[in-house]
Amino acid sequence: xxxxxxxxxxxxxxxxxxxxxxxxxxxxxxxxxxxxxxxxxxxxxxxxxxxxxxxxxxxxxxxxxxxxxxxxxxxxxxxxxxxxxxxxxxxxxxxxxxxxxxxxxxxxxxxxxxxxxxxxxxxxxxxxxxxxxxxxxxxxxxxxxxxxxxxxxxxxxxxxxxxxxxxxxxxxxxxxxxxxxxxxxxxxxxxxxxxxxxxxxxxxxxxxxxxxxxxxxxx
Amino acid sequence: xxxxxxxxxxxxxxxxxxxxxxxxxxxxxxxxxxxxxxxxxxxxxxxxxxxxxxxxxxxxxxxxxxxxxxxxxxxxxxxxxxxxxxxxxxxxxxxxxxxxxx
Numbered sequence: 001x002x003x004x005x006x007x008x009x010x011x012x013x014x015x016x017x018x019x020x021x022x023x024x025x026x027x028x029x030x031x032x033x034x035x036x037x038x039x040x041x042x043x044x045x046x047x048x049x050x051x052x053x054x055x056x057x058x059x060x061x062x063x064x065x066x067x068x069x070x071x072x073x074x075x076x077x078x079x080x081x082x083x084x085x086x087x088x089x090x091x092x093x094x095x096x097x098x099x100x101x102x103x104x105x106x107x108x109x110x111x112x113x114x115x116x117x118x119x120x121x122x123x124x125x126x127x128x129x130x131x132x133x134x135x136x137x138x139x140x141x142x143x144x145x146x147x148x149x150x151x152x153x154x155x156x157x158x159x160x161x162x163x164x165x166x167x168x169x170x171x172x173x174x175x176x177x178x179x180x181x182x183x184x185x186x187x188x189x190x191x192x193x194x195x196x197x198x199x200x201x202x203x204x205x206x207x208x209x210x211x212x213x214x215x216x217x218x219x
Numbered sequence: 220x221x222x223x224x225x226x227x228x229x230x231x232x233x234x235x236x237x238x239x240x241x242x243x244x245x246x247x248x249x250x251x252x253x254x255x256x257x258x259x260x261x262x263x264x265x266x267x268x269x270x271x272x273x274x275x276x277x278x279x280x281x282x283x284x285x286x287x288x289x290x291x292x293x294x295x296x297x298x299x300x301x302x303x304x305x306x307x308x309x310x311x312x313x314x315x316x317x318x319x320x321x
Contacts (some may be wrong), residue, residue, distance in 0.1 A: 021267075025263060027288065031287060035243065044259060047258060047259045049260060057260055057261070057263075058263065061264035065271055
């Protein structure tokens with residue numbers, strides 16, 4: 001290897017440095033050869049050692065002074081390990097966590113679903129029984145009134161009995177009409193809000209999840 | 220026997236050499252090699268670092284039809300060199316006390 005080959009190799013080995021730094025180093029060694037004189041060229045090349053080693057010293061020192069791009073490590077032989085940041089969770093770790101959580105998570109989820117089902121069942125029962133009373137009581141009153149009126153026609157053999165029965169039947173029928181009207185009024189007043197409240201109750205967990213996701217996205 | 224040379228000691232040596240007279244890379248290497256076993260490639264990073272730290276400045280002077288880069292010590296470099304001399308004195312006194320008895 002002669003001087004020009006040596007300098008070319010040094011230039012290649014320093015290619016990761018900024019232009020100014022590389023020019024400064026190359027100029028120093030060009031001058032070094034000049035000052036040593038052509039008669040010492042062979043000795044200088046031997047004493048300097050491999051151009052890669054010389055470049056390695058320069059790069060190591062430059063990296064101490066400044067933060068140099070990590071590809072500098074490639075020139076000095078050490079492969080730069082890819083840095084895995086903690087941006088996002090490693091999918092394999094997540095899978096492991098999920099698998100480990102199954103023994104605890106499945107019973108918990110089962111219990112949660114059971115409690116939810118029980119609450120919904122109780123609510124549905126209350127609603128249905130209220131509806132039943134609202135519907136059944138007026139219907140019963142109306143039916144009883146009609147039946148008593150019908151029976152009163154059979155009892156005309158004893159007019160007093162027939163009149164009492166007819167009166168009771170008409171009273172019950174009238175009461176049934178009133179209660180029916182009351183029930184219809186109550187239904188128009190209360191069913192839509194109760195229905196809305198029921199829907200809102202069902203939607204609540206999903207809204208909660210959605211708002212949390214949106215909150216996370218804002219960060 | 221040779222002892223490994225700490226980079227701070229090398230800094231002090233180079234500053235002392237340049238303080239005597241402004242000089243150039245090859246000469247500095249030759250001067251230091253008279254007393255220490257260093258490779259010819261050792262001093263460039265040292266000179267570059269001292270230059271960046273403001274201990275040395277460079278100037279070019281024509282020589283034999285080309286420009287030669289000279290190194291010159293700065294006031295900051297002189298202050299650093301004073302500290303190096305004090306540190307070395309203390310270090311040497313400690314070693315001497317052990318080697319030769321205090």
